Amino acid sequence: MSVTTNKKRRLITSALPYANGHIHLGHIAGAYLPADIYVRYLRSVGENVVWVCGSDEHGAAITLRAKKDKTTPQEIVDKYHVEMQEAFSGLDISFDHYSRTSSARHHKVAQDFFLKLLENGSFEVKTEEQYYDTEEDQFLADRYITGTCPKCEAENAYGDQCEKCGSTLSPTELINPKSTLSGSEPVLKPTTLWYLPMGRHEDWLKDYIEKGELDGAQHHDAKAWKSHVIGQCKSWIDGGLQSRAMTRDLKWGVPVPVEGAEGKVLYVWLDAPIGYITSTMEWAEKNGEDWRDWWQNPDTELLHFIGKDNIVFHCIIFPILLKEHGDYILPHQVPANEFMNLEGDKISTSRNWAVWVKEYCGENPDGSDVMRYVLASIMPEQRDSEFTWTDFRDRVNNELADVLGNFVNRVLVLTRKYYEGVVPNAPSDDALSKVDKKVLASLTEAPGKIADLIERHRYREAQLEAMNVARLGNKYLTEEEPWKLMKTDPARVETIMQIASQVVGNLGVLLEPFLPRTAEKISKAMGIAEKKWTDASTGIVAGGTKLGELPILFAKIDDEFLEEQVAKLGNNSSNTNPNIMPQKDPTTFDNFTQMDLRVATVTECVPVKKADKLLQLTLDTGLDVRTVVSGIAEHFKPEDVIGRRVVLLANLEPRKIRGVESQGMVLMATNADGGLRFITPEEGVNPGDVIS
Numbered sequence: 137m138s139v140t141t142n143k144k145r146r147l148i149t150s151a152l153p154y155a156n157g158h159i160h161l162g163h164i165a166g167a168y169l170p171a172d173i174y175v176r177y178l179r180s181v182g183e184n185v186v187w188v189c190g191s192d193e194h195g196a197a198i199t200l201r202a203k204k205d206k207t208t209p210q211e212i213v214d215k216y217h218v219e220m221q222e223a224f225s226g227l228d229i230s231f232d233h234y235s236r237t238s239s240a241r242h243h244k245v246a247q248d249f250f251l252k253l254l255e256n257g258s259f260e261v262k263t264e265e266q267y268y269d270t271e272e273d274q275f276l277a278d279r280y281i282t283g284t285c286p287k288c289e290a291e292n293a294y295g296d297q298c299e300k301c302g303s304t305l306s307p308t309e310l311i312n313p314k315s316t317l318s319g320s321e322p323v324l325k326p327t328t329l330w331y332l333p334m335g336r337h338e339d340w341l342k343d344y345i346e347k348g349e350l351d352g353a354q355h356h357d358a359k360a361w362k363s364h365v366i367g368q369c370k371s372w373i374d375g376g377l378q379s380r381a382m383t384r385d386l387k388w389g390v391p392v393p394v395e396g397a398e399g400k401v402l403y404v405w406l407d408a409p410i411g412y413i414t415s416t417m418e419w420a421e422k423n424g425e426d427w428r429d430w431w432q433n434p435d436t437e438l439l440h441f442i443g444k445d446n447i448v449f450h451c452i453i454f455p456i457l458l459k460e461h462g463d464y465i466l467p468h469q470v471p472a473n474e475f476m477n478l479e480g481d482k483i484s485t486s487r488n489w490a491v492w493v494k495e496y497c498g499e500n501p502d503g504s505d506v507m508r509y510v511l512a513s514i515m516p517e518q519r520d521s522e523f524t525w526t527d528f529r530d531r532v533n534n535e536l537a538d539v540l541g542n543f544v545n546r547v548l549v550l551t552r553k554y555y556e557g558v559v560p561n562a563p564s565d566d567a568l569s570k571v572d573k574k575v576l577a578s579l580t581e582a583p584g585k586i587a588d589l590i591e592r593h594r595y596r597e598a599q600l601e602a603m604n605v606a607r608l609g610n611k612y613l614t615e616e617e618p619w620k621l622m623k624t625d626p627a628r629v630e631t632i633m634q635i636a637s638q639v640v641g642n643l644g645v646l647l648e649p650f651l652p653r654t655a656e657k658i659s660k661a662m663g664i665a666e667k668k669w670t671d672a673s674t675g676i677v678a679g680g681t682k683l684g685e686l687p688i689l690f691a692k693i694d695d696e697f698l699e700e701q702v703a704k705l706g707n708n709s710s711n712t713n714p715n716i717m718p719q720k721d722p723t724t725f726d727n728f729t730q731m732d733l734r735v736a737t738v739t740e741c742v743p744v745k746k747a748d749k750l751l752q753l754t755l756d757t758g759l760d761v762r763t764v765v766s767g768i769a770e771h772f773k774p775e776d777v778i779g780r781r782v783v784l785l786a787n788l789e790p791r792k793i794r795g796v797e798s799q800g801m802v803l804m805a806t807n808a809d810g811g812l813r814f815i816t817p818e819e820g821v822n823p824g825d826v827i828s
């Protein structure tokens with residue numbers, strides 16, 4: 137059994153959600169449910185663990201939102217600080233402490249941190265020209281400036297990015313720039329900024345991320361980190377780390393604690409991760425602990441649960457800040473998840489293409505466990521995944537109701553019928569059949585197996601193993617058919633029902649990290665008071681135990697529910713996309729068969745020099761290994777592409793692009809908004825397989 141009980145401290149953080157919108161399922165599947173499963177398990181084995189989070193309440197988007205809603209930033213963050221907590225508690229996300237970054241306490245903590253870095257010479261001070269709105273009398277953050285995109289000529293591109301073509305921009309590149317605050321044309325004006333010269337840190341960061349080494353000693357097991365996390369960090373470092381401004385000219389945020397820096401605040405990605413520290417301080421104060429034990433003692437393991445869009449901040453920028461400060465430990469593990477899509481499209485707040493947690497929980501007060509179950513089943517641990525309501529229905533009906541619910545219910549009903557609800561005594565060893573012994577052996581193995589998967593952050597498989605215990609019990613009961621033996625062999629029925637009760641009892645413990653409410657109901661019915669992981673055993677339910685009441689665990693989902701949920705998606709009720717590309721002119725079958733379409737795997741991917749839009753892919757086609765140049769660099773980073781299986785037009789005439797010979801074309805799906813997606817063959821389709 138790999139259950140750890142070394143009493144080391146583990147400090148868990150989940151990404152601070154941004155307080156300008158509601159929590160949706162994608163957030164939960166990314167940074168909160170995996171942490172909740174992990175922490176519930178650690179608590180159950182008696183580990184010394186603390187899990188902190190809080191609202192991220194600074195940054196330009198909140199001021200912008202306040203302007204739009206004709207209110208103050210404070211009112212915006214006050215509203216979402218409360219609503220986000222309601223959403224989390226609706227899905228039983230069990231933080232030990234939930235804080236907020238607009239508190240006076242946090243401002244002080246962040247400012248002290250900044251001053252220590254200043255004292256340590258961690259910054260470079262630079263004066264540069266930035267856009268300034270003379271009517272509003274303030275400098276403009278990138279998001280406050282819009283204009284025409286210099287690349288695709290789309291109107292309303294932002295100062296940092298064009299959403300139409302995906303190009304990364306700087307505000308001075310925009311044609312006809314406009315302030316979104318006043319609508320006026322901004323002017324360039326010099327301002328002073330404190331930069332973090334990240335290039336200085338490349339060497340030790342490389343050792344830290346690629347080898348898990350810090351200051352010449354082993355810090356963590358680098359092999360335990362997810363490959364996409366390491367891949368993304370490597371590509372950042374290999375690309376050369378640029379200096380990044382740690383201050384902004386804004387009114388809303390943590391003021392820069394330096395004389396003459398009025399009107400400047402700390403960069404939100406400097407202040408937000410320090411929010412983890414403030415949150416821990418508040419927790420420690422409430423619980424009579426010393427927060428320094430959790431942040432400054434090398435016996436503590438620090439784990440950040442985040443989505444993949446935050447990897448650079450948690451694996452590169454925050455570690456630099458912590459190391460520059462000097463008193464802090466560095467992250468031990470950053471089990472970042474990829475993204476979860478929804479019904480065939482990316483989750484999008486602005487298009488209302490999302491399932492809002494507060495709304496779901498409001499309409500389904502008992503819906504927490506089923507949603508947690510489905511999200512854990514499709515958690516985007518290694519690659520992007522997709523939530524659909526049809527899949528939700530199937531998993532709830534076929535797995536939770538038909539297997540788990542049915543099995544537990546049958547054991548209770550039969551025990552009531554045969555023994556007035558009292559669990560029979562354990563049989564002697566010589567009364568056990570081969571099948572009985574196998575079931576008991578599986579019960580003995582299950583806790584260690586599930587624990588090992590959870591420790592490795594493989595929550596999908598861990599939940600599957602826990603559900604396999606229910607599958608095992610269901611199969612046992614169905615095949616042993618105690619109801620047929622009651623008249624002829626009542627002693628045998630006692631044995632079967634005793635063992636079946638043990639299976640149910642174990643579920644009350646092993647399901648707790650995944651389905652806390654269900655586990656609670658089962659434990660109560662089976663007379664299990666404490667649900668410690670180590671209590672899971674073949675004797676968890678004593679003979680003579682009087683079973684309690686058990687409500688129906690899972691109601692089946694009907695099609696009407698399904699239709700209602702799907703109809704909520706999107707901004708219009710019909711859900712049809714008016715911009716679907718029209719069909720092209722007819723072609724012949726012969727034209728089609730001339731094309732050699734094949735499945736290939738991307739084995740390498742690098743940017744093409746001096747070409748912003750191009751990536752150079754190395755493909756294993758089954759036939760050979762070849763190079764293809766693809767114009768997707770504005771949509772994908774190389775590390776997002778490596779390892780993918782793609783569809784290749786293999787017999788397209790070779791063509792030189794920017795000096796590289798491209799031998800074929802990777803096919804992509806384009807949506808009406810110009811978004812590009814790979815066409816991914818299903819499992820079992822291999823390189824070289826021909827598409828016809």
Ligand SMILES: [Zn+2]
Nearest residue numbers: 285288298301
């Ligand atoms: Zn553009």
